[in-house]
Amino acid sequence: MAELTYREAVARGIAQEMERDPSVFFIGEDVAAAGGVFKTTEGLLDRFGPDRVRDTPISEQAIIGAAMGAAMNGLRPIAELMFSDFFAVCWDMVANQIAKARYMTNGQVALPIVIRTANGGGARFGAQHSQSVETWMMAIPGLKVVVPSTPLDMIGLLAAAVRDPDPVVVVEPKVLYASKGDVPDGEIVDELGVARAVREGGDVTICVLGAMVPKALEAAGRLADDGIDAEVLDVRSLVPLDVRAIADSVERTGHLVTVEENPRLCGWGAEIASIVADEKFYALDGPIVRVTTPHLPLPSADVLEDAAIPSVDRIVEGTRRSLG
Amino acid sequence: MSDTDTAEGTEVADLEARLSIYRMMQEGRLFEERARDLFLQGLVKGTSHLGIGQEAIAAGFAAALEPDDLVFCTYRGHVHTLLRGAPMAALMAELLGRATGICGGKGGSMHLTDVSHGAMGSYAIVGAHMPIAAGAAWAAKARGTDQVAVCFFGDGTTNIGTFHEALNLAAVWALPVVFVCENNLYMEYTAIGDVTAVEHPAADRASAYGLEPILIDGNDADVVHTTAVRTVARARSGDGPSLVEAVTYRHGGHSRADPGKYRPDEEVAEWLRRDPIPSYRERLLAAGADEGTLDAIDRDALAAVDRATEEAREAPFPDPDTLETELWADGGSAWRN
Ligand SMILES: Cc1ncc(C[n+]2csc(CCOP(=O)(O)OP(=O)(O)O)c2C)c(N)n1
Ligand SMILES: [Mg+2]
Numbered sequence: 001m002a003e004l005t006y007r008e009a010v011a012r013g014i015a016q017e018m019e020r021d022p023s024v025f026f027i028g029e030d031v032a033a034a035g036g037v038f039k040t041t042e043g044l045l046d047r048f049g050p051d052r053v054r055d056t057p058i059s060e061q062a063i064i065g066a067a068m069g070a071a072m073n074g075l076r077p078i079a080e081l082m083f084s085d086f087f088a089v090c091w092d093m094v095a096n097q098i099a100k101a102r103y104m105t106n107g108q109v110a111l112p113i114v115i116r117t118a119n120g121g122g123a124r125f126g127a128q129h130s131q132s133v134e135t136w137m138m139a140i141p142g143l144k145v146v147v148p149s150t151p152l153d154m155i156g157l158l159a160a161a162v163r164d165p166d167p168v169v170v171v172e173p174k175v176l177y178a179s180k181g182d183v184p185d186g187e188i189v190d191e192l193g194v195a196r197a198v199r200e201g202g203d204v205t206i207c208v209l210g211a212m213v214p215k216a217l218e219a220a221g222r223l224a225d226d227g228i229d230a231e232v233l234d235v236r237s238l239v240p241l242d243v244r245a246i247a248d249s250v251e252r253t254g255h256l257v258t259v260e261e262n263p264r265l266c267g268w269g270a271e272i273a274s275i276v277a278d279e280k281f282y283a284l285d286g287p288i289v290r291v292t293t294p295h296l297p298l299p300s301a302d303v304l305e306d307a308a309i310p311s312v313d314r315i316v317e318g319t320r321r322s323l324g
Numbered sequence: 325m326s327d328t329d330t331a332e333g334t335e336v337a338d339l340e341a342r343l344s345i346y347r348m349m350q351e352g353r354l355f356e357e358r359a360r361d362l363f364l365q366g367l368v369k370g371t372s373h374l375g376i377g378q379e380a381i382a383a384g385f386a387a388a389l390e391p392d393d394l395v396f397c398t399y400r401g402h403v404h405t406l407l408r409g410a411p412m413a414a415l416m417a418e419l420l421g422r423a424t425g426i427c428g429g430k431g432g433s434m435h436l437t438d439v440s441h442g443a444m445g446s447y448a449i450v451g452a453h454m455p456i457a458a459g460a461a462w463a464a465k466a467r468g469t470d471q472v473a474v475c476f477f478g479d480g481t482t483n484i485g486t487f488h489e490a491l492n493l494a495a496v497w498a499l500p501v502v503f504v505c506e507n508n509l510y511m512e513y514t515a516i517g518d519v520t521a522v523e524h525p526a527a528d529r530a531s532a533y534g535l536e537p538i539l540i541d542g543n544d545a546d547v548v549h550t551t552a553v554r555t556v557a558r559a560r561s562g563d564g565p566s567l568v569e570a571v572t573y574r575h576g577g578h579s580r581a582d583p584g585k586y587r588p589d590e591e592v593a594e595w596l597r598r599d600p601i602p603s604y605r606e607r608l609l610a611a612g613a614d615e616g617t618l619d620a621i622d623r624d625a626l627a628a629v630d631r632a633t634e635e636a637r638e639a640p641f642p643d644p645d646t647l648e649t650e651l652w653a654d655g656g657s658a659w660r661n
Pocket of ligand 2: 479480506508512
């Protein structure tokens, strides 16, 4: 057992998979010699050499496109997109090429690709380096999407993503890179499509993801002081989505809150709310409440950014509202 | 086109190889003409982009490739896919939306793909396949296979970002890929010269990526083939990518909806005179080919197209149950439990 930061967990996860499988390669901007702009990939170049750990030009379309072509010809590439906002620069590769190739060719093409990306706000970077874009990927048939919230999940979900035969986007909340957690020794492999209750409770289900997990836990602690026993469900995987875990929890609690860092419209919580409204309507004893960032680009100043991203206070308030 | 190479002075392939190139061009031509007819009869839906007039490029390159080389082409990709060896009936069936189609009816005219024959896809977003082809070449190099990737694209594609990103990456990583610009002088309806800063849209950009400018007559199958042999050999021997600009012309409009009226009549007439197939036939006769042999090739090609058409027309439509298959590698499309 060792205590690791989330950023160290990224490197450990990649190393674990590169060690295991010689067809795993890793590319991205500044990822090799410099160890990544967030220092998430330090040491990989020394360990695996410049053929398998490669710096690329600033060519997001070529990075993602090359990963696709390589996957078509026998590699299992991991490609880093420095900031998730840059998905907009290579969206054709992600949304039209990678996502559609297998279906369009009736299964002739297998694309075991992992795209890793630093996502979300809290770092005061301003609107073009801060957005939570996991719902963009969730909206495209043919992409799997996971969001690890702890160092242990980072390693396990990354390993599961690398081993998965389909394209998987691993969304890393950049504000969590310095966070720490215990990680056991030895190989760690998790499973895509499995939510986890990070706090069990019987009064209300709070569905949460990524950087919002620690905030929801804090909110649950505060609610407990008032006698409200919240279940905090870390969704972890948007595609595949663990609807059973969510539905079972709501069945027990009768109340649902989603806490999303993404801007309001079409956030993942809306999909979950719609599923629960459809399939668990008669288990609900109160309104489904979504706590989200307002429908805005993220501002830079501390005060403004903090006002935008869901806070512990807003989660507490939203949860109370769901209880009626 | 005084500055393009011609067959004169070029080392050409032996007669047998040239007869095979002739056969490929003829099969491509007849396949495309049949596809056009089926469209006009309303049997093929959607759209189609024919390669009629551009067959010398597809055939010249196809004849230079090994079975495990990887070809990437565009929505104008019927002939490229066919000449990789994809079964003609399955291609025809895909155009007709049948269950036996090469993509089970999920791809259609713009997405013909036959991975088992190294036809790695027809891509319909302009330029997207250029980095993808570079990536396949990267994997070939990383795995130490002997494969070469060949990527066909149009003149209009030279003005989109992926062209430049892919060429730079391929050059800096010395990847075994040949990029082939089929310069048919037009994008959809706009002449390439009207919107491009240089005269030769691909060749004039080659030096920006440290590559030799290669500008050839894309209607001369011998020249294309010789260029293909040379550039593919360079890629296979580890010397990196090439960028070839092959000048050609599409006889028809851009797609099925386009009569091509924006092109001057004299220009069309001039290029019809330069049709790559009859001139190649003349050249092979002059080189000693037997007329009967060429006639037999023509007859066999037509018979093959007839058979493929029959087979495709008799094939069943896809079972609606296949709608939700093959999104994921497990064969299904589930996004939830
Ligand atoms: C990114 C993108 N922009 C526009 C189009 C619409 N479009 C389809 S084909 C085409 C012309 C492409 O011209 P060129 O590259 O010369 O190829 P050609 O059709 O002449 O073979 C255009 C603009 C597209 N498919 N993709
Ligand atoms: Mg063109």
